[in-house]
Structure formats: structure tokens, C-alpha cells
Amino acid sequence: MWSAPEQSSAARFPAAGDPDWYVSGFAEGAEQLHGKSAVVDENVGSGRVVLFGFDPNYRAFTNGTAKLLFNAITGPKTANAPRAAAAPVAMPAAPTSDRMVISVRPDAADEVQRLIAERGGTADVVHGPNVVRFRVDLGGMNADEHPWGRRLADEAAALGRDVVAISLP
Known part of the structure; x- marks a missing residue:
């Protein structure tokens, strides 16, 4: 509501x-x-x-x-409609690269960080207003070639509704 x-x-x-x-x-x-x-x-x-x-x-x-x-x-733009009060917040775009990008709601960020750390992985973390993006370094490999890349993606996807997107290289 x-x-x-x-x-x-x-x-x-x-x-x-x-x-x-x-x-x-x-x-x-x-x-x-x-x-x-x-x-x-x-x-x-x-x-x-x-x-x-x-x-x-x-x-x-x-x-x-x-x-x-x-x-x-x-319909046309309403002449007397108010302007939006807040300026849009630009979220940094996830660059296309050799990194897996896991985007989740803030409530799931700690769990994704734990999943990455369990594997000894590293990730750049970008915090937005409603989304946290993890750019996971897969050492130049795609997720299927990497020893644990695919498993990480599957376990992150299992977080359900808190997952916004997962992009695999």
C-alpha cells in the first residue's frame, strides 16, 4: 500500500x-x-x-x-501534473566483462558475501539504493569452466525473491 x-x-x-x-x-x-x-x-x-x-x-x-x-x-503529458520530487538515482551499470554479476536486495547481501568468501573468491561490491551488485572475479573463465562459478550462481539463485539478476560471463 x-x-x-x-x-x-x-x-x-x-x-x-x-x-x-x-x-x-x-x-x-x-x-x-x-x-x-x-x-x-x-x-x-x-x-x-x-x-x-x-x-x-x-x-x-x-x-x-x-x-x-x-x-x-x-495520453499526453499532463500540463499541471507535479514534477517528480526526487531526481533519479543513477545506478552504476554492470560492465560486460569476464566477471559474474550477482545483483540482490540489501537483505541478501550478507549471504552472497558469505557464499563468495566460503570459496575464497573476490568480488567488487557496488551498493545502490535498492540493489547490491557483486562483480565476482572468475579469473577470465566463464561460469561453467570455473571450478565453483556455476555452483555459486545456483546457490545465489536459491535465495529466491531477494535475487534481482545474475549475469554469467
Whole structure:
């Protein structure tokens, strides 16, 4: 669940007690949506970003939100939409090289560091706001040629949802 400033909210969920509030079927936690942003529209650079707090094309079934989605994709930049408050944070790009790159959420960084250290491996570590990248030195070999490269990739992948990406040379 998220909320946005009033000027950024293109649409909000109805307030508690509003007669327009309707839930069809089972909806656990629906009361937490009352009055929160459903759609946010902000100008960023020369374009715009539209965020949905729900899936506007759920099973291509929800006719009421089709126009919202269509306008988000094809509509013009809104003249009175606020500019995004924060400048985008540039994450250093993972260079293409002979290194394996393991990108994980910060919560999994210690575990990846442990997996690398167990093997006596070395890695350059790049910390971003939401991702930690490990550029693992495989000594010029690809992961399949390296004695433990493939195994490291497999064990890192087993960390599940905390893994953002794994790139093998």
C-alpha cells in the first residue's frame, strides 16, 4: 500500500463509508485502501510516469479501468501534473566483462558475501539504493569452466525473491 501527495493523485480509492465503495468477492485488507492513491501521475524529465496501485488490465477483464490504462500509455503529458520530487538515482551499470554479476536486495547481501568468501573468491561490491551488485572475479573463465562459478550462481539463485539478476560471463 502506498500513498502520494494530493496533487500527484490522478485517482483515489473511495473514503470509508462512501457509497461508491464496492468489493466483489473476497478482499482481505480492503479497508486499508480507503482514501489512498489509486493512480499517480507525475512529470519526469521530458516525459511522465503513471503508477497504478492495482492491475488496471487484470485478466483484460476490468472494463472500467481500460480507459485509465489507455490514457497512461497514449495520453499526453499532463500540463499541471507535479514534477517528480526526487531526481533519479543513477545506478552504476554492470560492465560486460569476464566477471559474474550477482545483483540482490540489501537483505541478501550478507549471504552472497558469505557464499563468495566460503570459496575464497573476490568480488567488487557496488551498493545502490535498492540493489547490491557483486562483480565476482572468475579469473577470465566463464561460469561453467570455473571450478565453483556455476555452483555459486545456483546457490545465489536459491535465495529466491531477494535475487534481482545474475549475469554469467
